[in-house]
Amino acid sequence: MTKPRRRFFWLLFLLGASIRSINIWQGLDGNIRESWREADIASIARNYYQEGMDLCYPRIDWRGDGPGYAEMEFPALPYLMALFYRLWGIHETIGKILSFCFSLAAFYFFILLSHHLLPERGALAASIFFALNPLTGRTANTLQPESFMLLFYIMAVYFFIKWRKESTFSSYSLAILSTGSVILAKASAIHIGLFFLFILSLEKGRSFIREKENWIYGLLSLIPGIAWYHHAHCLWLRFGNSLGISNESHWVGWDFFVNPYFIKGILRNEIFYVWMPSGLIVVLLGLVLSKLNRVNKLCLLWLAAISIYYFIAARTTADGWAFYYHLVSVPPAALLFGNAVDAFLQHRQKVRLKALLVMCGFWMAFTIGLGFAHALEQGGSFCTLLLIYLPGLIALLFFKPSECRSEERGNRSETWWLKPLLPIVLFLIVTTFATMSVYLAKSIHSSEYDRLQTLYTFAKESEKKIPPNSLIICSGGPCTDRDGYPVAYNASYMFYWLNRKGFSICAEEQNVDAVQALMERGACFYLVERSSVVQRPTLKNELEEHYQLLDECSEAYLFSLQPVVRTFSQTIRATDEFILP
Structure with a gap:
């Protein structure tokens, strides 16, 4: 790689780092992005710090009257957070910095992977796609295992492909280590093994089954994950706590083939969070032009496994x-995008690339600045459409039509249809990056900021009214999904903000009888969100009949679960209100 190109990739890396640093210094307040999961990770880290550093026994706050041991993926992030808490005290920013570092390392290894598979121009386009993608940006510094998982996910693919090409022991060992780590980080990442099987089958046919090194690879990669998830499942069986593994139904059923919700939902998440509509068109056109070259084959096999x-x-x-x-779709999508861009650039045309990149950089900075200033919400849909499509139109000014010739053949290409198509492709490429910038800008502030900030403030005020060792009850989500299957309903953010332990109760089961049963197990306070009252309009009155309302805000009520002592006149008044229309 030439010095100017190397310098440009370092600038691109700094761009990715700046995008991933958005909101990194912000604690877990009302602007929390993934409120349930981030609060769970933060509470587990705090409980490690306060209740013991036993790595194999992570504890959650919504534990009821038990010890709180929970089934989850390998708790690398919360445990590392707790180790740093011992040095500097409890600061959620530590966890965000750790996730940020993992995400930067993932970006670095993706750049290596793109250079290993693509020419320089294609690697550059793929790296920009990866850097700007709203999924990689949004999860980069959240308290979730996604950044940790993505790092080892990309490392596993990079070192596996390198091992198959070079047959070195170092690549083989690092591929095993990375594959085992990504399965520990997220059980769903086990699908990467299917991708590797596809590669082996493509290279060797059925004969790969007879190679001893492939069996060793599979066993060494799977053993750590099997051991951990078996242990974690035992915690679920004994204590009944799970972070969405055994307490939720994930698996497909026969209704997949008759209910369009599933196909529509998967495609929606893929198109609008991974590919961007214009980016998908670029990739499809690139597949037509470059056909099934090596990169396309690998990425399509990768996407098949996903x-x-x-x-x-x-x-x-x-x-x-x-x-x-759907974060796992971003690396193969970025590689396909880079391969498509390189395929179009192989046909001679004049594009003032440096000026175009400078314009796109300024436009992205302008868009993200609007996001910080809350201007996107005020501008409405017209402002959003302008930010997405205007840079693509401006980009056409940097394009000079010329005779379409292939770099490989040096004469007029058979793909004569490319000449009128090239400006359209340029428009789509720039529109893809502009769309990603808008998505990033809109994710700066939580979509539920007003509600969560109100709850955060209320929790901090209520914390003073609840004795430190008191067990509480907090509202959870729905008990089941739209089809009646169980879901993980344990909302953790109020427990974390209140710094209290207790019971989470799902929306449909919130009633006086359920509260009474939890009182017998030690619950002393009940924080019920108004969303639960909307689903059950009589709930607030029923609770006030039995318990004392300590405080309320626009989003929640706080009840003391001490029986209400009524005077004789209050009892008569309540009876009259019940009898009289």
């Missing part, structure tokens, strides 16, 4: 909240 995973876990991967489960 698609099988999306199908098997369709009850989760089709849901709107589960968009970050």
